[in-house]
Amino acid sequence: MDFRLTKEEASKKEAFETFFESEMKNAPPQFGSGGLEGVYDTEEGFAFHKYMAGKLAEKGWLSMAWPEQYGGQDASIMEQVIFDEARGYYSAPGVDAFAVSMFAPTLMAGANEEQKVRLLPPIAEGRAFYCQGWSEPDAGSDLASLTTTAVREGDYYIVNGQKTWTTGAHRAEYMFLLARTDLESKRSKGLSVFHLRMGLPGVQVRPLLYMNGKHVYNEVFFNDVKIPAEDLIGVEGEGWALTRQTMNFERSGAGGFSGAKRYLEQMIDYARNTTRNGQPLSKDPNARRKMAEVFIGAEVGKSLAYKIAWMHQKGDFAGLITAASASKLFSTELAQKLANYATEMMGLYGQLEDDPDAPLGGAMSDLYQMCKGATIFAGTNEIQRNLIAWVGLGLPRLKFK
Numbered sequence: 001m002d003f004r005l006t007k008e009e010a011s012k013k014e015a016f017e018t019f020f021e022s023e024m025k026n027a028p029p030q031f032g033s034g035g036l037e038g039v040y041d042t043e044e045g046f047a048f049h050k051y052m053a054g055k056l057a058e059k060g061w062l063s064m065a066w067p068e069q070y071g072g073q074d075a076s077i078m079e080q081v082i083f084d085e086a087r088g089y090y091s092a093p094g095v096d097a098f099a100v101s102m103f104a105p106t107l108m109a110g111a112n113e114e115q116k117v118r119l120l121p122p123i124a125e126g127r128a129f130y131c132q133g134w135s136e137p138d139a140g141s142d143l144a145s146l147t148t149t150a151v152r153e154g155d156y157y158i159v160n161g162q163k164t165w166t167t168g169a170h171r172a173e174y175m176f177l178l179a180r181t182d183l184e185s186k187r188s189k190g191l192s193v194f195h196l197r198m199g200l201p202g203v204q205v206r207p208l209l210y211m212n213g214k215h216v217y218n219e220v221f222f223n224d225v226k227i228p229a230e231d232l233i234g235v236e237g238e239g240w241a242l243t244r245q246t247m248n249f250e251r252s253g254a255g256g257f258s259g260a261k262r263y264l265e266q267m268i269d270y271a272r273n274t275t276r277n278g279q280p281l282s283k284d285p286n287a288r289r290k291m292a293e294v295f296i297g298a299e300v301g302k303s304l305a306y307k308i309a310w311m312h313q314k315g316d317f318a319g320l321i322t323a324a325s326a327s328k329l330f331s332t333e334l335a336q337k338l339a340n341y342a343t344e345m346m347g348l349y350g351q352l353e354d355d356p357d358a359p360l361g362g363a364m365s366d367l368y369q370m371c372k373g374a375t376i377f378a379g380t381n382e383i384q385r386n387l388i389a390w391v392g393l394g395l396p397r398l399k400f401k
């Protein structure tokens with residue numbers, strides 16, 4: 001595998017970095033250190049997310065990886081990785097991953113022409129913001145056991161049930177919903193995918209406040225919600241196959257490691273400028289070991305992300321599943337390690353958040369709390385380990401009832 005960028009890739013990298021460096025100067029204070037919290041917790045943060053979406057759309061960067069026939073640029077997976085790296089480094093918002101990276105590819109794979117024409121352009125133009133309506137109180141890892149129903153009545157489907165942990169549902173205009181259309185069906189049979197307008201009567205969104213009191217996640221209740229039949233995506237009852245494809249889109253995200261690098265740079269700066277026991281923290285062997293460990297992790301992670309791009313280019317799709325699982329696992333555990341080490345190094349100050357004495361503006365205390373969810377969402381890390389064992393290592397598959 002060749003890690004060098006081509007001339008064209010190097011110039012794209014520079015263009016992405018220049019763009020994000022300059023645009024992030026417009027971030028409002030409420031955006032904080034970014035991430036999901038920066039985007040969804042405050043109106044100002046979400047307004048900045050929308051502003052950035054518009055800017056990225058003007059450049060054609062939201063849809064650059066899409067095929068040309070859908071208004072994309074057919075950009076290589078390597079270009080996408082370089083873009084994700086630059087965006088991750090600056091913790092920049094503007095890409096609604098639910099819309100751009102999950103629902104849009106689902107539409108391309110399963111929607112009819114009318115739906116593609118109606119639903120894809122607003123996503124590419126940064127005008128449509130989505131949430132993901134999959135998990136329920138009793139259906140997470142075992143998603144196929146979900147019980148929200150959508151029953152056909154004339155030109156509508158009537159939806160009843162509940163979703164949980166729905167990220168950004170209080171800000172999103174739309175949801176892509178997975179519901180049971182065949183009430184007699186069991187597990188993965190009889191499920192269907194819908195495009196749902198959150199403003200429909202009978203949709204109720206309740207906040208599920210995070211441990212730090214921030215509003216990012218929600219519960220969503222459906223009480224006789226009437227979805228027009230034209231918003232069924234793909235074939236009724238065959239939504240599971242379509243959803244499995246979406247899961248692969250969700251898991252192929254290769255960024256994340258550059259964000260850790262940026263945090264690490266801030267930590268190095270902090271260690272150089274902080275005195276502990278009469279000497280700079282940067283001379284403390286324990287602090288140095290921790291920072292070195294995170295640095296190595298970020299470099300290994302970057303290689304993993306590049307390997308994924310390379311496998312994609314070579315068409316090694318079997319290897320890709322394992323590598324994408326490994327990347328998700330490694331990046332989320334690295335973020336937790338970084339946050340643990342950082343708050344340890346800061347001592348009691350590491351617990352401060354909205355306080356003038358909080359080191360690095362409270363970014364590490366923020367990260368410490370937010371990164372807990374990352375080893376659970378998008379397929380828990382235990383599930384990723386199963387996939388690596390079964391698909392990657394060929395170990396026996398455990399049977400569950």
Ligand SMILES: Cc1cc2nc3c(=O)[nH]c(=O)nc-3n(C[C@H](O)[C@H](O)[C@H](O)COP(=O)(O)OP(=O)(O)OC[C@H]3O[C@@H](n4cnc5c(N)ncnc54)[C@H](O)[C@@H]3O)c2cc1C
Nearest residue numbers: 132133134135139140141165166167373376377378380382
């Ligand atoms: C912060 C956050 C944001 C989220 N955002 C969204 C969202 O926007 N939309 C959405 O639809 N969902 C979202 N989710 C839900 C998420 O997808 C589920 O929480 C996740 O799939 C786990 O499901 P569960 O919570 O029901 O836990 P369970 O599936 O009940 O798992 C409980 C524990 O058992 C382990 N476990 C379960 N099955 C196995 C197995 N076969 N082998 C080994 N271990 C196993 C799990 O790893 C976990 O540790 C979010 C969750 C969180 C925490």
